[in-house]
Amino acid sequence: MTGESVRWGILATGGIAAAFTADLVDLPDAEVVAVASRSQESAKAFAERFGIPRAYGDWASLAADEDVDVVYVATPHAAHRAAAGLCLEAGRHVLCEKAFTLNAREAGELVALARTHDRFLMEAMWMYCNPLVRRLKALVDDGAIGEVRTLQADFGLAGPFPPSHRLRDPAHGGGALLDLGVYPVSFAQLLLGEPSDVVARAVLSDEGVDLQTGALLSWESGALASVHCSINGGTPVSASVTGSAGRIDIPHGFFFPDHFVLHRDGRDPERFAADPGAGPRNSLKHEAGEVMRALRAGETESPLVPLEGTLAVMRTLDAIRDRIGVRYPGEGAGPDLRPA
Numbered sequence: 001m002t003g004e005s006v007r008w009g010i011l012a013t014g015g016i017a018a019a020f021t022a023d024l025v026d027l028p029d030a031e032v033v034a035v036a037s038r039s040q041e042s043a044k045a046f047a048e049r050f051g052i053p054r055a056y057g058d059w060a061s062l063a064a065d066e067d068v069d070v071v072y073v074a075t076p077h078a079a080h081r082a083a084a085g086l087c088l089e090a091g092r093h094v095l096c097e098k099a100f101t102l103n104a105r106e107a108g109e110l111v112a113l114a115r116t117h118d119r120f121l122m123e124a125m126w127m128y129c130n131p132l133v134r135r136l137k138a139l140v141d142d143g144a145i146g147e148v149r150t151l152q153a154d155f156g157l158a159g160p161f162p163p164s165h166r167l168r169d170p171a172h173g174g175g176a177l178l179d180l181g182v183y184p185v186s187f188a189q190l191l192l193g194e195p196s197d198v199v200a201r202a203v204l205s206d207e208g209v210d211l212q213t214g215a216l217l218s219w220e221s222g223a224l225a226s227v228h229c230s231i232n233g234g235t236p237v238s239a240s241v242t243g244s245a246g247r248i249d250i251p252h253g254f255f256f257p258d259h260f261v262l263h264r265d266g267r268d269p270e271r272f273a274a275d276p277g278a279g280p281r282n283s284l285k286h287e288a289g290e291v292m293r294a295l296r297a298g299e300t301e302s303p304l305v306p307l308e309g310t311l312a313v314m315r316t317l318d319a320i321r322d323r324i325g326v327r328y329p330g331e332g333a334g335p336d337l338r339p340a
Helices: 015-024 040-050 059-063 077-089 104-116 131-141 176-192 282-296 307-324
Strands: 006-011 030-036 054-056 070-073 093-096 121-123 148-156 197-204 210-218 224-230 239-243 246-250 259-264 270-273
Touching: 006 015, 006 059, 006 282, 015 030, 015 040, 015 070, 015 282, 030 040, 030 059, 040 054, 054 059, 059 077, 070 077, 077 093, 077 104, 093 104, 093 282, 104 121, 104 307, 121 282, 121 307, 131 176, 131 239, 131 246, 131 259, 131 270, 148 176, 176 210, 176 224, 176 239, 176 307, 197 307, 210 307
Parallel strands: 006 030, 006 070, 030 054, 070 093, 093 121, 148 224
Antiparallel strands: 148 239, 197 210, 210 224, 239 246, 246 259, 259 270
């Protein structure tokens, strides 16, 4: 890196790439210097939209660009292993969208690459960087609701999505779980760590991806988490955590909350609100800010989104897919992923 600005490259030109780039260009210490797509036309249009000086019609050119400090990988998750791996091997730092990869094996390969090349790598789990979510975690860790007993979280979209949509396409890692279920699973593991056992059921599409999935996660402490995701029914997108001495409710949008309510036994409810004026996507700015803080500090991973936590989430997603019978092209039958 040079000077005060962190120089970003954007790999992919879809909706989440546009949302992230729109936030980046508003940050005074971030500079977006290049964008890449598999289509030169798409890259050029994206560059013109955001005033980005260089547009590449292939990923390798972006990865080789010495003026890029860190690459934001925003492809569909089936391409994360290839795109992020290319950038790491070329010496770029990487922020990679979630789900981090298709499976835990691919995730482990990316982590190994980052460590071999001494590069920064982080999953773009923006929820973990949200100040209100961090406040909630601190309250739970400090015992505000006692020992956690149960957790509930859901994320469902009404759809319907046609068979041609990427969410229905096995080749793109389609289905509710990796696109939406990663949020409730990550929320549960933020507060409780990796579960010791997983039970799951799903409704599958004709293409073999999950239209909706429900999972019960359990921990040796006795805690249970019920998580649900769907691409055929809109859900409240809410979460609740109950402990031995109280409860925390997030009524809507638990991964980008505008408020949550703490209920403690024997006390009036306490409402914790986001900063005035904070928009629903502000977590993307917090996420970008955390990457830049870590890079300036010479860190190769973020304490807010640690790589071991990302690997643990991927193992849980693998275990859920094992239970519901979802496999993607090239994965084969796979091992028995049930915890020992």
